[in-house]
Ligand SMILES: [Zn+2]
């Protein structure tokens with residue numbers, strides 16, 4: 001993948017291992033402030049009372065990790081994702097206990113439950129790497145990130161399983177990923193490691209649901225493993241969520257292969273690429289190849305009640321996260 005341009009406001013990442021990052025530099029909260037759209041915020045909140053869907057977005061942590069909570073509520077979200085530190089460094093300064101306390105304080109103030117907050121792992125990590133040094137650094141970063149979750153009072157942690165880089169078999173890569181998870185579980189108690197399904201780009205593992213199942217099977221404490229289903233990745237991997245009844249079919253396939261009890265979260269992304277293209281290119285809701293009707297089915301699917309449903313779309317001006325969240329809530333039939 002060619003290096004991409006990034007602007008000061010966007011998520012900045014550097015890729016060291018193949019396919020370990022999401023398709024876009026999207027995910028920053030943009031410039032949404034409460035005074036820019038106070039009425040819509042209230043209106044959206046009223047519309048959500050009693051709604052069992054926890055829709056939100058990946059928000060930035062610029063200016064302090066607690067800012068993520070503010071960004072979430074400002075855009076009318078009921079759930080959010082965030083990075084736990086810089087995407088450019090393997091070693092990060094320790095989390096300031098005051099910042100962690102402020103984060104937790106903000107969460108309770110804004111009524112955000114840890115069950116609806118899903119940190120996203122660093123793109124530097126490759127827990128399936130065939131390179132010993134990268135594997136060790138990835139294990140250490142996984143432990144560090146889980147510790148940060150604990151310090152922030154969070155229970156869930158989502159990451160990309162890993163890539164074989166084409167130099168080991170998928171099976172060997174899966175063993176290494178499960179090994180890293182087992183190691184991290186020993187080091188840090190309680191936090192649930194949530195594997196993300198991938199688009200199947202390059203040599204990444206987790207495009208096929210059976211690969212996720214194979215990882216889970218090798219995790220010793222299966223009460224501490226889950227799956228975050230990314231709609232763009234699933235579509236790019238060949239699961240036709242855009243077809244009539246595609247959402248039901250996808251969930252049935254997931255249940256058959258992995259088991260719905262492992263379904264912990266969803267990443268709501270439309271796809272720039274076509275079905276089965278294996279390209280990890282996110283698009284704004286309803287603007288891509290998946291289309292709005294699949295998202296309407298998603299926000300009306302009872303199986304997805306109560307879990308975080310998180311946008312990682314480009315969020316272009318005029319159709320930023322606040323608008324996309326509002327649109328998705330407007331599609332809910334049971335408001
Ligand atoms: Zn991801």
Ligand SMILES: [Zn+2]
Pocket residue numbers: 022196230267312
């Ligand atoms: Zn995702």
